[in-house]
Amino acid sequence: MNAVGVDVGGTKIAAGVVTPEGKILDEVRYPTPHSPGTLVETIARAITEVGDAPEVGGVCLAVPGLVLAQENKVVYSPNLRAVEGIPLKDELEPKIGMPLTVENDGNAAAWGEFRFGVGSEADHLVFVTLGTGIGGGVITHGILMRGAQGSGGELGHVTIQATGPRCACGNHGCLEALASGTAIGRRARELAVEHPDSALGRLAARRQILGEDVTELAREGDEVALSVLDEAGRWLGVGLAGFINIFNPEVVAVGGGVMEAEELVLEAARKEVILRARPPSRDLADVKVATLGPKSGVLGAAALARDASSREYLLGG
Amino acid sequence: MNAVGVDVGGTKIAAGVVTPEGKILDEVRYPTPHSPGTLVETIARAITEVGDAPEVGGVCLAVPGLVLAQENKVVYSPNLRAVEGIPLKDELEPKIGMPLTVENDGNAAAWGEFRFGVGSEADHLVFVTLGTGIGGGVITHGILMRGAQGSGGELGHVTIQATGPRCACGNHGCLEALASGTAIGRRARELAVEHPDSALGRLAARRQILGEDVTELAREGDEVALSVLDEAGRWLGVGLAGFINIFNPEVVAVGGGVMEAEELVLEAARKEVILRARPPSRDLADVKVATLGPKSGVLGAAALARDASSREYLLGG
Numbered sequence: 001m002n003a004v005g006v007d008v009g010g011t012k013i014a015a016g017v018v019t020p021e022g023k024i025l026d027e028v029r030y031p032t033p034h035s036p037g038t039l040v041e042t043i044a045r046a047i048t049e050v051g052d053a054p055e056v057g058g059v060c061l062a063v064p065g066l067v068l069a070q071e072n073k074v075v076y077s078p079n080l081r082a083v084e085g086i087p088l089k090d091e092l093e094p095k096i097g098m099p100l101t102v103e104n105d106g107n108a109a110a111w112g113e114f115r116f117g118v119g120s121e122a123d124h125l126v127f128v129t130l131g132t133g134i135g136g137g138v139i140t141h142g143i144l145m146r147g148a149q150g151s152g153g154e155l156g157h158v159t160i161q162a163t164g165p166r167c168a169c170g171n172h173g174c175l176e177a178l179a180s181g182t183a184i185g186r187r188a189r190e191l192a193v194e195h196p197d198s199a200l201g202r203l204a205a206r207r208q209i210l211g212e213d214v215t216e217l218a219r220e221g222d223e224v225a226l227s228v229l230d231e232a233g234r235w236l237g238v239g240l241a242g243f244i245n246i247f248n249p250e251v252v253a254v255g256g257g258v259m260e261a262e263e264l265v266l267e268a269a270r271k272e273v274i275l276r277a278r279p280p281s282r283d284l285a286d287v288k289v290a291t292l293g294p295k296s297g298v299l300g301a302a303a304l305a306r307d308a309s310s311r312e313y314l315l316g317g
Numbered sequence: 318m319n320a321v322g323v324d325v326g327g328t329k330i331a332a333g334v335v336t337p338e339g340k341i342l343d344e345v346r347y348p349t350p351h352s353p354g355t356l357v358e359t360i361a362r363a364i365t366e367v368g369d370a371p372e373v374g375g376v377c378l379a380v381p382g383l384v385l386a387q388e389n390k391v392v393y394s395p396n397l398r399a400v401e402g403i404p405l406k407d408e409l410e411p412k413i414g415m416p417l418t419v420e421n422d423g424n425a426a427a428w429g430e431f432r433f434g435v436g437s438e439a440d441h442l443v444f445v446t447l448g449t450g451i452g453g454g455v456i457t458h459g460i461l462m463r464g465a466q467g468s469g470g471e472l473g474h475v476t477i478q479a480t481g482p483r484c485a486c487g488n489h490g491c492l493e494a495l496a497s498g499t500a501i502g503r504r505a506r507e508l509a510v511e512h513p514d515s516a517l518g519r520l521a522a523r524r525q526i527l528g529e530d531v532t533e534l535a536r537e538g539d540e541v542a543l544s545v546l547d548e549a550g551r552w553l554g555v556g557l558a559g560f561i562n563i564f565n566p567e568v569v570a571v572g573g574g575v576m577e578a579e580e581l582v583l584e585a586a587r588k589e590v591i592l593r594a595r596p597p598s599r600d601l602a603d604v605k606v607a608t609l610g611p612k613s614g615v616l617g618a619a620a621l622a623r624d625a626s627s628r629e630y631l632l633g634g
Binding site: 157 | 383392393440441455457458460462463465466467468469470471472474476478480486490552556558559562563564565566567592593595596597601
């Protein structure tokens, strides 16, 4: 059967109807409303538009934040407060006439990469998204590792430098505080002050530097921008080495906006993995860029809607 | 059926025949020989002695170090070099006349606590052993998380302070380098120099301080010894918080020799977990002392020998 995957982001909602082979037959996008009522209406409309097709059997929403998967509820979502606490299943199912589940967006994207992307040959996949924040998801022994409440896989909030910089979550030294796009932007602004004659320094004199500027200037050869990405890559590698020691995965896939820098970040990460991960896990794990890009959420959510039987098994329901 | 669990340690070998309910019917112990031939002979003798009982259907060896579970081989074992590379299954099965598998000791002990101990009501258990080193194992969604090669669950070698002290593994700032018995002993020796009038300082003037001395002096109320355990507990908590964010477990169990200090370490660990782990995972996870003590290896290994069908499922074999 086909299924609908919905990627509910902080700025846009993307809904797609997806075949069992991972082909998106139809897709719509809407800007994300930030009032609860309009948010539910817009999600319902998006689902109805693409779901009005033959053999569509279910829907899964991929939502950022802390998700109680068993209750199909979002507990905490700093970039999408309107979704917090809404009984999404109860409100949406009558409107769309199909079964609906809710999943963390990192977990859904990991499942997408596992079913259709960089992890499709693997049974053990660690997936990390580097964007404004850091999220992710883990497939171990072929199952999506949700944990007891469906809140597992919070890979961005693992401490890698306890005395490190403050994170958006309030703690110090999370992976997110050291290797996210936000961390890259902050570090670049610091180094721009120290190196006013670099391309980074000259740009900083004109306007605020963002994470994406750093990749662009690094590609043009600016040494300071390159060093910012190298440093973020080293921190990423510290985190990935821990995940490799914990999970012994075949593939470690890194996605998200920061991955436009590709090898400028990943090469440094691999160096740190070689130092810090242990054989044989270190030698097995293939650290590479995720392949589905921004489609991983819609594809993974649709696959999860279809794989509801394994979901029920995993949740003990 | 009954099964034999063998805990192959750096100083002794313990073999026990165990019922499906987790009762040890008979047990023997031998000092661990450190030449490969005698090691295999001694393991075989221990198994034969306890295994000569009705309805014994299989054996599992719990071995410290990096284990390739699919090949039933130990790749690296710094405290038991004699076991490295031996084809244990091929050498032992003809001698004992039963099927045999090999598992990492932390994974086996985790499975013991999951089946018969502190995690017997849980589906998601993180188990950490604090001894000379730090090991552990994870049960997620009711399965033992071995990873692709059976080398997963290396919880002691996750970086929590990248610029921290050097670890026995060669890296810096592993959990093991900051919260193990070895780390406690090292930190106590440092503080004994700074506080020569403390009980710790006075003992240090007579002989080298070991990890277990610190617990004893802390129980007697020595402030310096208490501060060493508190500090180790905080570092432990940094690591546990990461595991809680990753796995969303119901139970986090801590065992091993250092746990004779019990709440002197765990109370500090829980404080750090509250700071660093995220709700709802933080609020669910019950951080407590493991209950099987040194029997967890024999019990867990025996249970794994019996649960061979799930093992085959997990290893995809």
